[in-house]
Amino acid sequence: MTDQRTPDFWLTRSEECRARAAEIRDPDTRRTVRQLAIMYSLMALRESRGRESAKQPTSFVAWLGRRWSGQS
16 A cells, blocks of 8 residues: 655645634634644655655745745
8 A cells, every 4th residue: 555645645634724724713723723734734844854865954934835836
């Protein structure tokens, strides 16, 4: 069985959580769903680092900005 959990897989989950959070009225629940979205984004970063051979560390903010702008 091939592992399908690529960075794009986790980023898609993150985007889904952010979209759902925007629809939630309860502030505590909304915050929890947003935190889950952040965790999914961090999982995408971890997967990306595991697949890259770059020696220099990437900041999460810079990496996510490149992903969202399509520069990977």
